[in-house]
Amino acid sequence: MISWIQKTFQQHFRTIFMVMLFLIIISFVFTIGASPGIGQGSRKAPNRTFFDLNLGSQGDQERLMGDANLSVYLQAGYNALQADQLKQYALQRYAALHIASQLNLPAPTDKELSDLVQTLRAFSNQEGKFDPKRYADFRDSLKTNPRLHESDIIRVLTDDLTYKNVEKLLSGPGYVLPGDVKAQLIRSESQWTLAAVSVDYAGFKPMIATTDAALEKYFEDNAFRYQIAPKVSVNYIDFPAADFTVKVSLTDAEVRAYYDANSSRFAKPADPKAPTLSLTETAPANADADFAAVRSQVETALKQERAQRLAEQTAADVSVALYEGKVTAASLGGFLDTRKLSVKTVAPFDAQSAPTALGGDEQVATEAFKLGPQRLFSDVVSTGRGAAILVWKESIPARKPQLSEVKDRVTADYTDNEKRKLFVDLGRTIRINMTLLLKTGTPFEKAVNAAEASTSTKLEIKTWPVFSLSKPPADIDYTLYGAIDSLQKGQLSEMIITGDKGLIVYAIDKKLPDLDPAGVKFTETLAQLSRITASRNGSTYLGEVVTKELSKSAPALEQ
Numbered sequence: 001m002i003s004w005i006q007k008t009f010q011q012h013f014r015t016i017f018m019v020m021l022f023l024i025i026i027s028f029v030f031t032i033g034a035s036p037g038i039g040q041g042s043r044k045a046p047n048r049t050f051f052d053l054n055l056g057s058q059g060d061q062e063r064l065m066g067d068a069n070l071s072v073y074l075q076a077g078y079n080a081l082q083a084d085q086l087k088q089y090a091l092q093r094y095a096a097l098h099i100a101s102q103l104n105l106p107a108p109t110d111k112e113l114s115d116l117v118q119t120l121r122a123f124s125n126q127e128g129k130f131d132p133k134r135y136a137d138f139r140d141s142l143k144t145n146p147r148l149h150e151s152d153i154i155r156v157l158t159d160d161l162t163y164k165n166v167e168k169l170l171s172g173p174g175y176v177l178p179g180d181v182k183a184q185l186i187r188s189e190s191q192w193t194l195a196a197v198s199v200d201y202a203g204f205k206p207m208i209a210t211t212d213a214a215l216e217k218y219f220e221d222n223a224f225r226y227q228i229a230p231k232v233s234v235n236y237i238d239f240p241a242a243d244f245t246v247k248v249s250l251t252d253a254e255v256r257a258y259y260d261a262n263s264s265r266f267a268k269p270a271d272p273k274a275p276t277l278s279l280t281e282t283a284p285a286n287a288d289a290d291f292a293a294v295r296s297q298v299e300t301a302l303k304q305e306r307a308q309r310l311a312e313q314t315a316a317d318v319s320v321a322l323y324e325g326k327v328t329a330a331s332l333g334g335f336l337d338t339r340k341l342s343v344k345t346v347a348p349f350d351a352q353s354a355p356t357a358l359g360g361d362e363q364v365a366t367e368a369f370k371l372g373p374q375r376l377f378s379d380v381v382s383t384g385r386g387a388a389i390l391v392w393k394e395s396i397p398a399r400k401p402q403l404s405e406v407k408d409r410v411t412a413d414y415t416d417n418e419k420r421k422l423f424v425d426l427g428r429t430i431r432i433n434m435t436l437l438l439k440t441g442t443p444f445e446k447a448v449n450a451a452e453a454s455t456s457t458k459l460e461i462k463t464w465p466v467f468s469l470s471k472p473p474a475d476i477d478y479t480l481y482g483a484i485d486s487l488q489k490g491q492l493s494e495m496i497i498t499g500d501k502g503l504i505v506y507a508i509d510k511k512l513p514d515l516d517p518a519g520v521k522f523t524e525t526l527a528q529l530s531r532i533t534a535s536r537n538g539s540t541y542l543g544e545v546v547t548k549e550l551s552k553s554a555p556a557l558e559q
Contacts, residue, residue: 050094072086077124099166191468191509198503201500228398231396234368328376428495489509
């Protein structure tokens, strides 16, 4: 099984390897259950069985997602899926492997594995062809990689082939009706000669009356758009890093070691007396002199870093004491007095607007919204200038504002909405006028000029040479595809709005492709649609298997 792969997976590819290692280490692991924290929330995640895996186990999660992540990277050459897509792919892939085990499907052969390797995008050049050097470099990198071994690559590739074989078995023949093939051929292979009339939206400036009655009705009809988001009101116990700076003492050795580890952060100031170097010359390296030039910066940075760490540690100790002492809102004052601490206030804020006094970080807002009567104190949060513990005061629910509070927004939205509606009416008028002129034999360009004169709106014409949607011109606006889907020769489409303009498409000519069921194009399209349908069938079935398996261990809904 592994004879060919093991021999070839023995010898350099540091760039791809490092990227892939990063993807594996920072894998898209989805967490089921509570996360541990200081005092609150350190509960064991419940078991979630998925065939022979426990999705409540971090180890099993990493195994599931790590293999899927590596599979996607090898196939695409980069992380091509979003987190939720990767999660679904990982679950379906594992379900397919379970089905293969139940059916006792034969393992892929050495030749199948070697053929697969030569199709992987991770080892392809810019032309999409297999690059032996890229592959050889990657093989060599495995020799010194403590986290990724050749056996991992073999396992993932073998599982990928097994997954594809199972999906193929589940997919079936992928039946397609002749009418579907004809519709696809007409859509993709018809030869179009098009012109598009562009209607300037930015230059369209109708008079729009904004009466109080109209604004009130618009506001009531669209109240959901102006709802004021829920807010939270908190105080906070502040632990500024500046208060801990005096407690930090540094040795010369520590400062130098910090500089050596972070030298790129500290640029040496330019020496005006230094000789000017040519483009091909470089200044001689002198680490001691470079360090001496920036020593004060290095010491300040290291002090701030350690002071920040002390602030966070002190805050963590206080957080634990709050939890263990079962401190309440009533007893908080006495608790703080004994430690010579006090609370500071900030204005109420929503989930997207954490106060600058707390660093303005979204994570701070996230922690704040976890608080309530049953959880008065947050875990430690970083404020960027120290640490803090949030103290809940009040949760303010979302509310519908009065029109007077948001009148400027409502007026702007109403005006824009009315302008868009009038622009649509304008497009409809232009199309009707042009259609009538074209029916009388008026040339297309003259019909456009007449429409422009009658509406006092700037119109422009763009044409393209003959093309099909399977091979469209590079400069075509893809929004036209929907406009011409049912268009026939000599017809004008409804106006579509895209960006800052409206487009009305005119079909100068449309020639249908060969629709003979015995034709080459018909046969090719039938095969393509059959493969797509079959693949969709297999994926749908695996999705149902995943859903059924997950439901077996889904948490019971609270009554």
